[in-house]
Amino acid sequence: MIGCLDVDVGFRCADRCLLFAEPLKKKKRIDPAILKQREERKKKRLEKQIRRLERNAKQLKPIDELEVPLELVDGKKERMREAAVITPAVEEERALLTKDWTRYKRKQHLKDMQMIDRLMFAQQKALDELRQESEELYQAAIQINPTLLPFTVRGPVKTPPIKGYDSPDGEYTDVSKKCVVNNHWTGVVNPCLQVYESNCTEEQNM
Amino acid sequence: MNLAQRSIRLCLYSTSAQVSRTKWDLMSAVCLERKPVLSGELNEIERKFSRMLADIELENSHKSDHEVRYETETLQAELLKSKSLDLDIEQTLQQTAQDFEDAAVDEYNKFVFESRITEADKANDLQNLERKLDRHLLLLVQQKQWDQKIWALPQGLQKDGETMLQTAERVLREKCGDDLTVQFYGNAPCGVYKYKYPKMFVSREEEGPVGAKVFFFKAQYIAGYVDHNKLKLQEFKWLGREELMSSLSQEYYRNISQFLIDEE
Numbered sequence: 001m002i003g004c005l006d007v008d009v010g011f012r013c014a015d016r017c018l019l020f021a022e023p024l025k026k027k028k029r030i031d032p033a034i035l036k037q038r039e040e041r042k043k044k045r046l047e048k049q050i051r052r053l054e055r056n057a058k059q060l061k062p063i064d065e066l067e068v069p070l071e072l073v074d075g076k077k078e079r080m081r082e083a084a085v086i087t088p089a090v091e092e093e094r095a096l097l098t099k100d101w102t103r104y105k106r107k108q109h110l111k112d113m114q115m116i117d118r119l120m121f122a123q124q125k126a127l128d129e130l131r132q133e134s135e136e137l138y139q140a141a142i143q144i145n146p147t148l149l150p151f152t153v154r155g156p157v158k159t160p161p162i163k164g165y166d167s168p169d170g171e172y173t174d175v176s177k178k179c180v181v182n183n184h185w186t187g188v189v190n191p192c193l194q195v196y197e198s199n200c201t202e203e204q205n206m
Numbered sequence: 207m208n209l210a211q212r213s214i215r216l217c218l219y220s221t222s223a224q225v226s227r228t229k230w231d232l233m234s235a236v237c238l239e240r241k242p243v244l245s246g247e248l249n250e251i252e253r254k255f256s257r258m259l260a261d262i263e264l265e266n267s268h269k270s271d272h273e274v275r276y277e278t279e280t281l282q283a284e285l286l287k288s289k290s291l292d293l294d295i296e297q298t299l300q301q302t303a304q305d306f307e308d309a310a311v312d313e314y315n316k317f318v319f320e321s322r323i324t325e326a327d328k329a330n331d332l333q334n335l336e337r338k339l340d341r342h343l344l345l346l347v348q349q350k351q352w353d354q355k356i357w358a359l360p361q362g363l364q365k366d367g368e369t370m371l372q373t374a375e376r377v378l379r380e381k382c383g384d385d386l387t388v389q390f391y392g393n394a395p396c397g398v399y400k401y402k403y404p405k406m407f408v409s410r411e412e413e414g415p416v417g418a419k420v421f422f423f424k425a426q427y428i429a430g431y432v433d434h435n436k437l438k439l440q441e442f443k444w445l446g447r448e449e450l451m452s453s454l455s456q457e458y459y460r461n462i463s464q465f466l467i468d469e470e
Contacts, residue, residue: 079268086265094258101255115468119396122465126398129419130370133232140369141394148392153426156245159319160339 061179230400231418234373235361237344237396237465238388240427240444244322244340246470276303332443335427342469343444345432346453347381352404357443357453359462361420370395374423382442383433388425395421397465399458422465 072079131138248256269277279302326334335343346357362377364370371393378388402417432442443453447469451459 075274076268079274081265081267081269084265097251097254097258100251104251111468119465119467122397123394126395126421129398129400130395130421133230133419137232137364137370141371143393145393151389153241156242156340158245159322160243160324160336162318162320 064177229415231415232364232370232373233361233418233420234364234370234377234395235359235399235420235422236374236378236388237359237422237424237462238378238386238427239345239424240335240343242340242342246340249470272303272306276307279303332445333432335431335444337444338446341446342467343427343446344450344466345382345427346443346445346450348441356455358458359422369393370421371423374421374425378425383431385433386430387428389428391424391426396424397422397461399461401457422462424465 127138127141130141322339324336324339326337331337345360347360348355349358360377360381362373362380364373371390375390378386399420400417445453447466454462
């Protein structure tokens with residue numbers, strides 16, 4: 001009840017305030033010629049930006065790795081290997097070997113799964129035993145340790161390292177192309193679109 | 207009344223039993239492993255399959271620069287022979303593809319790889335970490351238990367205010383010195399070994415602990431050596447999986463092998 005009453009009073013106040021307000025201001029008139037000019041200027045500015053974008057759009061950093069070198073495309077024919085003769089016997093042998101392989105990998109996978117089950121069971125048992133002794137220690141044990149990751153290990157390798165072996169450096173040629181970022185107008189339009197100068201200078205230390 | 211019913215009833219009705227329940231000593235042990243340094247040898251089927259994959263790879267491939275060069279050179283040589291053209295001096299001075307191949311093979315054959323079997327393998331030095339490079343090695347130390355010496359993973363009692371992992375870290379430092387750099391695998395124990403103390407060593411009072419629960423924490427060996435001085439009269443050895451059985455008691459071995467990762 002009280003709520004309704006309050007709302008009612010509020011409305012009445014609002015009504016009265018509206019009636020007491022000063023008359024609305026007349027809207028300022030602008031010369032249509034000026035308006036048109038303004039619009040034109042806006043349009044021009046946009047067009048200029050678009051033109052600049054289009055001009056620069058073709059100058060993205062080239063990715064050489066994605067293109068097949070021309071000499072390979074040209075010499076494809078002479079690089080073709082004469083098709084090896086695969087006798088039915090070899091084909092049969094390969095098929096059988098592949099089947100053997102899948103069986104072998106399946107067995108290996110099953111064994112792995114069983115091992116993981118065993119490890120998890122052992123850990124769960126340890127945690128249960130710990131909980132029986134002390135809730136506090138249990139809580140400390142199940143905390144995640146964020147410092148463990150990332151964890152890097154190296155190896156294993158085929159042969160052990162030779163002790164005291166001084167590895168020869170070899171000849172080092174830096175063939176990476178250097179591209180200069182041309183960003184004199186970055187921030188005007190799209191900052192993500194970094195444009196590189198089209199003539200990438202190829203530097204090679206010979 | 208069967209056993210299950212009795213135990214349920216015991217839980218339901220015995221409030222005092224909870225207080226005076228059996229007390230266990232808490233211990234942490236470190237399962238410190240040196241991971242394989244070398245990859246294992248391929249077995250029969252793996253070798254066959256990898257050879258087949260290499261064959262297929264070769265059949266589907268295109269010729270390399272070296273092969274193309276080799277072929278053009280042999281063709282030229284044949285032409286020279288048949289037509290007995292004048293030898294171009296510049297060309298003969300060049301290193302041919304065959305020469306290059308021979309030189310590469312020669313260099314490869316001259317290079318001596320380190321042997322997969324080390325001195326430690328030959329001497330069967332159990333304290334040396336360079337033994338059995340393609341296998342896991344587990345650290346065992348000799349510890350005094352009651353009146354006898356036994357081989358076990360380094361273990362110690364938990365002190366108040368320590369988590370189990372902190373105990374494990376302290377135990378390893380105390381037993382093996384500060385020189386050892388290891389990486390523990392996490393806060394949770396990977397296994398437990400529960401055993402009761404022999405009757406003659408347990409105090410007659412009811413309050414005393416009846417046995418110990420040993421919680422194992424896995425760690426990976428990174429660098430360093432076990433400190434000989436720290437161990438005093440104790441001994442240590444690094445053992446492979448198949449050697450563990452003979453050094454450990456059967457019950458202990460059964461528990462340990464529950465959480466060890468299999469080898470092939």
